Amino acid sequence: MSTLEQRYNTVNRHISSACEQAHRSVESVKLLAVSKTKPAHMVATLYELGQRAFGENYLQDAVDKITALAHLNDIEWHFIGPIQSNKTRVIAEHFQWVETLDREKIAQRLNDQRPKELAPLKVLIQVNISRETQKSGIAPEQVESFAKVLEQLPQLSLQGLMCIPEATDSEHVLAAQFDEMQQLLQQLANNHPQCTVLSMGMSNDLALAIKHGSSEVRIGTDIFGRRD
Numbered sequence: 016m017s018t019l020e021q022r023y024n025t026v027n028r029h030i031s032s033a034c035e036q037a038h039r040s041v042e043s044v045k046l047l048a049v050s051k052t053k054p055a056h057m058v059a060t061l062y063e064l065g066q067r068a069f070g071e072n073y074l075q076d077a078v079d080k081i082t083a084l085a086h087l088n089d090i091e092w093h094f095i096g097p098i099q100s101n102k103t104r105v106i107a108e109h110f111q112w113v114e115t116l117d118r119e120k121i122a123q124r125l126n127d128q129r130p131k132e133l134a135p136l137k138v139l140i141q142v143n144i145s146r147e148t149q150k151s152g153i154a155p156e157q158v159e160s161f162a163k164v165l166e167q168l169p170q171l172s173l174q175g176l177m178c179i180p181e182a183t184d185s186e187h188v189l190a191a192q193f194d195e196m197q198q199l200l201q202q203l204a205n206n207h208p209q210c211t212v213l214s215m216g217m218s219n220d221l222a223l224a225i226k227h228g229s230s231e232v233r234i235g236t237d238i239f240g241r242r243d
């Protein structure tokens with residue numbers, strides 16, 4: 016069985032080779048290590064190896080780790096789960112990033128509850144790029160109007176877009192959705208030049224996502240092993 020360090024190195028090699036194939040620099044793609052359900056000591060081990068950005072979905076589990084690891088400089092916590100309105104305060108107080116913003120009401124609450132002594136909360140708009148009715152995320156057509164709302168909230172700082180594409184084996188379908196995300200980010204950046212982040216790509220589709228302009232891939236199991 017391979018160790019955490021070996022798995023981490025393997026994932027970084029996959030990202031490097033995908034960047035090479037796409038003629039992009041390795042620095043242009045960030046790895047978000049999705050540590051949900053995994054213990055703080057594993058996060059600390061990756062931190063020692065140079066990893067800084069960690070993704071979490073489950074709030075209590077996340078807050079326990081964030082608190083336990085508060086001494087680690089520059090560690091960056093990204094909330095990547097669905098957001099219930101009674102959880103916004105805890106998110107606003109503990110995270111640097113929220114990647115799953117798709118409702119005005121939630122944005123308003125995060126803004127109001129972000130402690131004034133902290134830097135504005137960095138946010139990504141989650142886009143329902145596959146247009147599946149039951150799925151989180153706003154419609155592609157509504158990205159610009161939602162961005163305008165967010166610009167009015169001083170304790171939030173819009174940085175770009177995030178998506179979870181359709182669960183499909185069709186590379187063609189996936190590529191079309193990633194490509195549309197890339198175009199949406201370019202359009203968004205016309206009016207909001209600070210928007211440079213495109214969070215898309217997971218274990219099975221990271222090379223395709225990188226080919227289509229992803230600037231952040233989110234990997235859990237391949238680094239930390241299976242979740243029970």
Ligand SMILES: *Cc1c(COP(=O)(O)O)cnc(C)c1O
Binds near residue numbers: 049095233234235237
């Ligand atoms: C869990 C999760 C991931 C990582 O999934 P793995 O299959 O463990 O790599 C990525 N993105 C989001 C939004 C997730 O919830």
